Structures are given as structure tokens and as C-alpha cells.
Amino acid sequence: MVADLRKELEAKILASPSDNIALIGRLNGVKSELTYKALGRIMFYLSSRIYSSGRKVSSIGILSNRKCEAYIAVLCAYFLGIKFVPLNPKFPKERLKKIIALSEIDLIMFDSGEANLLQSFEPDSIDLSGIVSSFLEAPEGSCISQGLSQDHIDENAFAYQMFTSGSTGAPKGVPISYGNLNAYVCGISQIIEYRQGDKCSQFFDLSFDLSMHDIFVVLYNGGTIVAAEDIDLMMPTKYIDKNAIDMWFSVPVLGKVASATEKSIPTKHKLRDALFCGEALPMAVANAFTSLLDGKAGVWNLYGPTEATIAFSARNTANVATDLVIAPLGVPFGENIAAILLENGDVVTEFEDGHEGMLLLGGSQVFSGYKPDTGKEAFHIWKGIQYYVSGDLVRQNQRELLYLGREDSQVKIRGFRVELGEIEKVFRELYELDLLAVFVRGNVGNLEICVAYQNDLDIEIGDELTARLPDYMIPSLLVKCDTLPTNVNGKIDKKALAKTYG
Amino acid sequence: MSKLIEEVCQIVTKALIQSTNVSKLSASIGPETTMNDLKEWDSLTFVNVLVTVSEHFMLEIDDDDAIQFISVAGIVELIEDIRAE
Numbered sequence: 267m268v269a270d271l272r273k274e275l276e277a278k279i280l281a282s283p284s285d286n287i288a289l290i291g292r293l294n295g296v297k298s299e300l301t302y303k304a305l306g307r308i309m310f311y312l313s314s315r316i317y318s319s320g321r322k323v324s325s326i327g328i329l330s331n332r333k334c335e336a337y338i339a340v341l342c343a344y345f346l347g348i349k350f351v352p353l354n355p356k357f358p359k360e361r362l363k364k365i366i367a368l369s370e371i372d373l374i375m376f377d378s379g380e381a382n383l384l385q386s387f388e389p390d391s392i393d394l395s396g397i398v399s400s401f402l403e404a405p406e407g408s409c410i411s412q413g414l415s416q417d418h419i420d421e422n423a424f425a426y427q428m429f430t431s432g433s434t435g436a437p438k439g440v441p442i443s444y445g446n447l448n449a450y451v452c453g454i455s456q457i458i459e460y461r462q463g464d465k466c467s468q469f470f471d472l473s474f475d476l477s478m479h480d481i482f483v484v485l486y487n488g489g490t491i492v493a494a495e496d497i498d499l500m501m502p503t504k505y506i507d508k509n510a511i512d513m514w515f516s517v518p519v520l521g522k523v524a525s526a527t528e529k530s531i532p533t534k535h536k537l538r539d540a541l542f543c544g545e546a547l548p549m550a551v552a553n554a555f556t557s558l559l560d561g562k563a564g565v566w567n568l569y570g571p572t573e574a575t576i577a578f579s580a581r582n583t584a585n586v587a588t589d590l591v592i593a594p595l596g597v598p599f600g601e602n603i604a605a606i607l608l609e610n611g612d613v614v615t616e617f618e619d620g621h622e623g624m625l626l627l628g629g630s631q632v633f634s635g636y637k638p639d640t641g642k643e644a645f646h647i648w649k650g651i652q653y654y655v656s657g658d659l660v661r662q663n664q665r666e667l668l669y670l671g672r673e674d675s676q677v678k679i680r681g682f683r684v685e686l687g688e689i690e691k692v693f694r695e696l697y698e699l700d701l702l703a704v705f706v707r708g709n710v711g712n713l714e715i716c717v718a719y720q721n722d723l724d725i726e727i728g729d730e731l732t733a734r735l736p737d738y739m740i741p742s743l744l745v746k747c748d749t750l751p752t753n754v755n756g757k758i759d760k761k762a763l764a765k766t767y768g
Numbered sequence: 769m770s771k772l773i774e775e776v777c778q779i780v781t782k783a784l785i786q787s788t789n790v791s792k793l794s795a796s797i798g799p800e801t802t803m804n805d806l807k808e809w810d811s812l813t814f815v816n817v818l819v820t821v822s823e824h825f826m827l828e829i830d831d832d833d834a835i836q837f838i839s840v841a842g843i844v845e846l847i848e849d850i851r852a853e
């Protein structure tokens with residue numbers, strides 16, 4: 267960890283050579299390049315607008331996604347020491363309203379493309395695109411760049427808050443502190459080599475915690491963030507070539523798309539390293555992806571929940587045992603400490619082969635608790651160390667961790683964390699169902715959500731459902747059953763359903 | 769249905785069957801079909817649809833137009849536009 271990542275990062279941005287490019291992406295709807303120098307100046311200009319007319323701000327919502335405006339807003343809030351909360355424009359309005367209320371947002375910064383959506387929300391707002399326009403029209407030199415991070419901010423203060431799916435039906439708020447982010451950026455930068463001027467992919471939506479890696483790790487190391495457009499997610503090899511991408515970071519399924527796409531549209535430019543995170547990485551995907559690299563040794567599997575700030579452990583997949591289907595989670599990096607909670611209640615911190623149990627995560631990347639409090643204990647204290655209980659089952663093998671699966675009903679769909687209980691609650695409420703089961707079919711990395719129900723209704727996916735759930739939580743299959751199967755305990759047998767409809 | 773729409777539906781069907789190795793698609797492709805409507809037409813098969821259709825109709829597709837390949841109607845509109853130029 268460095269003494270103060272916030273001050274160090276801002277100093278790097280302001281001192282960067284004048285032609286170094288920080289951002290490539292849409293700015294005011296036009297494909298643009300923004301240098302580090304210009305980024306510093308524009309942030310300072312934006313900050314003066316945030317505080318205009320004596321406004322007091324404690325929590326900023328950012329309604330923008332994969333555009334220069336979004337990155338400028340994130341960095342400006344971060345340097346000013348104001349907590350920011352990404353508001354994904356693709357999410358249903360009702361979900362966004364809940365997030366705005368739960369995180370006590372008092373100012374929304376939006377890009378002009380989201381002006382219509384903004385009308386649905388109450389807090390005061392700032393039009394980022396309008397500010398960018400007036401900045402660009404101002405005479406060169408009239409906007410000075412001066413540091414925003416002069417005041418001291420406590421390392422325990424919240425830098426940002428992400429929302430994940432919650433089993434109670436409401437999104438669950440995960441606040442990440444300045445200290446958490448500091449530990450992550452420094453820890454990951456020690457094991458993955460980023461070079462000044464590297465062109466780095468930016469595929470993740472802002473509301474996905476992995477986008478914070480794309481912003482903070484890349485800029486800390488002097489790289490260029492290249493915002494992917496929607497079409498780039500479907501033609502990733504063209505995106506690599508067009509932008510001469512050096513560093514790739516995505517969920518495994520996009521890696522699979524890239525390998526498949528390469529057969530039709532081969533890449534001339536090769537990547538140096540590829541990082542995968544967000545869900546279990548099948549070794550078949552990792553191995554196929556090496557054809558997009560300039561060497562064979564650059565595919566990494568990163569593991570970590572949002573509660574431990576982005577990723578927690580890493581593993582280069584180059585020399586993984588051939589019998590493994592899923593890439594190992596590797597070993598914790600930086601200041602991270604892992605432990606395993608055994609079935610008998612013991613905790614092992616000294617790893618020995620064969621130990622199996624729940625993975626516990628400790629160290630300076632681990633968050634301090636959900637906000638608002640969910641009422642459920644998220645931590646396990648052992649010998650004075652507070653560990654986050656990950657819910658991930660692991661086995662210790664040859665000094666590293668192997669992933670075995672989840673303990674609860676949480677699944678990963680396209681990298682998004684989904685609590686099946688949240689979908690169940692929405693179905694119960696919308697259709698007044700008593701007997702239903704939400705289950706998944708398919709294989710790791712390619713799971714589909716299914717809902718089976720016992721009722722006379724003929725349910726179809728329609729507006730009422732899409733108004734409540736984001737698209738990745740919409741079931742792929744609805745099954746109307748005369749009688750739902752039950753197991754010996756009389757509970758609905760989800761395994762039998764998955765077998766029948768899988 | 770116009771001859772062009774019919775031809776596009778046939779080519780999209782052929783591209784999806786080829787890239788998913790199935791004998792029959794889960795739903796038939798019609799003038800209104802979009803990528804959301806059947807599981808075989810997804811981000812993994814998108815490029816194959818684009819390449820197969822472009823080769824069949826001998827089209828050069830600009831990057832900005834590739835997004836049209838998410839629906840039959842989009843593809844038809846693009847072909848008509850290119851032919852009109």
C-alpha cells in the first residue's frame with residue numbers, strides 16, 4: 267500500500283507527459299482521445315460546478331456508462347473525497363430508485379444520452395456533457411489544473427458503493443473505502459505488469475466493481491483506458507485490432523466470444539496479457555484464448571467478491587494441471603489473507619493439501635459491512651482477525667486454492683452476481699405464486715436461469731418483469747408444472763427440475 | 769414477404785445452424801426476428817451471421833453498420849441502403 271493512493275494518483279495525472287493519452291471513448295457523443303493533462307484540467311473545472319451555489323454533496327450518483335464523461339465523474343468524486351455510486355442506465359428505473367434511496371445520493375451526474383432517464387429521479391443533477399462542452403469551448407489555458415485532493419481523507423471513508431443482488435429482494439450495498447481501494451491497486455500492480463502507454467480494455471459497466479480496476483489500476487500505471495462500445499462486445503477481435511489493445515480484462519464468456527470470433531475475423535495485433543474475473547474460468551476458455559496473445563503465458567484468472575474490493579487472489583493459467591476443468595483461484599496477493607472454515611467449525615490459516623471448506627477473506631481489501639446493514643453477519647472472527655465469509659467452497663491443493671462451488675443459492679450469470687431468492691421474491695409478488703422454484707441449468711460459465719411454478723397462470727416474460735429485474739436476471743425458461751417434484755423432505759426438488767429441463 | 773427478406777431469413781438460418789451444430793433452430797427466423805428471440809443467435813454466433821450474410825450478398829460492412837446485424841429487419845435495411853448508394 268502507498269501512504270495515500272488518492273494524492274499519489276492525482277499527482278501522477280497532473281505530472282504526466284503532455285501527450286500521454288488517458289481516455290479513448292465517446293465524449294459528448296463523439297469518439298475522442300483525452301490526455302492526462304486535459305483530464306486533470308477538466309476534473310478541476312467539473313469540481314467548481316459541483317460546489318457552485320454553496321451546494322453540499324455527500325453522495326454522488328453517476329448515470330453514465332463506458333463513456334469519457336463516466337470516467338471523469340468517477341475520478342472527480344474520488345479526488346474530492348465524495349462517495350460515488352454508479353447508476354447503470356440499463357437497469358430498471360425502480361431498481362435505480364431503490365439504489366438512490368439506499369445510498370442517500372444527493373447529486374446525480376449524467377451524460378446527455380441519459381437525460382430522459384434522469385427525469386425519473388429526484389436528486390439535484392449536473393449535466394456532464396454540458397460541462398464538457400463549455401470546457402472545450404473555453405480558451406486554452408483559461409482552465410487551470412490544480413489538485414483536488416488537498417484535504418486529508420480518512421482511509422476508512424467510503425470511496426464508492428456498489429450494489430449487488432440481495433436475497434431479500436432489495437439490492438445490497440457494498441461500500442468500499444479509500445484504504446480498501448489503495449490496498450487493491452497496489453497489490454494487483456505488484457503481480458500483473460502494466461506499462462506506461464499500454465492500451466487497456468474497458469468492457470465492464472460502471473456498476474460492475476471490475477470497472478474500478480479498469481479505471482484506477484490502468485491510470486495508476488500510466489495506461490490508456492479504451493472504452494468499448496456495445497458492438498465491440500460482439501466483435502471483440504476487431505476492437506483489439508482497431509485500438510491495438512495490450513491488456514485485456516473481461517468475464518470469461520467474453521473471452522469465449524473473442525476466441526470464437528477470431529475464426530471469422532482474425533486479429534493482426536496481439537495482446538500481451540489477459541485477465542479474467544467475475545465467474546469461474548473454464549480452462550478450455552483460458553487455453554483457447556492464448557491464440558490472441560503474443561506469448562502463451564499471459565492468461566490470468568482473478569478471483570474475488572465485491573466485498574473484498576475487486577479481486578483477492580490470482581493465478582497465471584500457463585502451467586495448470588491438465589486434468590483441471592476450472593482454473594485454480596491461485597494465492598492471495600498483496601496484503602490479503604485467506605483462511606478456510608472447516609465443516610467442524612475449525613479455521614485453518616496454515617494451508618495443507620486436502621483441506622476443504624468455506625473460503626474466508628481477511629486483510630485490508632475487505633469491506634467493513636453492508637450499508638444499509640442487512641442484519642446478517644457477514645464476518646467470522648478468528649484469532650483477532652475479521653474475515654469476510656465468502657460463500658465460496660474451496661479445496662487446498664499444492665499451496666493454492668481450487669474452486670468447488672457456492673454454498674448458497676447465489677450464481678453468476680455473465681459475471682453478474684445473482685441471488686436466486688431475489689428472482690423468487692419478484693415472481694411471488696408479481697404473480698401471487700406460492701409454489702415455485704428458481705433454479706439454473708447449463709454448465710459453469712454458461713448458466714441459464716429457469717423458473718418452474720405450479721399454478722393455472724400462463725406466465726410470459728413481459729414489461730412487468732423487465733421493469734423489476736435487470737436483463738441478466740430474467741429467466742431463459744419458464745415451466746408450468748401440474749405438480750412440482752419434491753425430495754424426501756418434502757421440499758421442491760431443484761436438482762430433479764434441473765435434470766429434467768437441463 | 770419480399771424476396772430479399774426471404775433470402776436474408778434463409779441465410780441467417782444457415783449461419784446459425786452452421787455455427788451451433790444443430791439440425792434445427794429452436795424457433796424459425798422471420799422478418800421480425802431479433803437476436804433476443806432465439807437462443808442460437810447470441811454474441812457467440814453474431815460474427816458468423818455477419819460474415820455469412822456479407823459474403824452471400826457481397827457486401828462491405830463499415831464498423832458503424834455492424835450493429836444492424838442484431839435483427840433481420842436491420843440486415844434488410846442495411847442491404848437496401850448499400851444497394852441504393
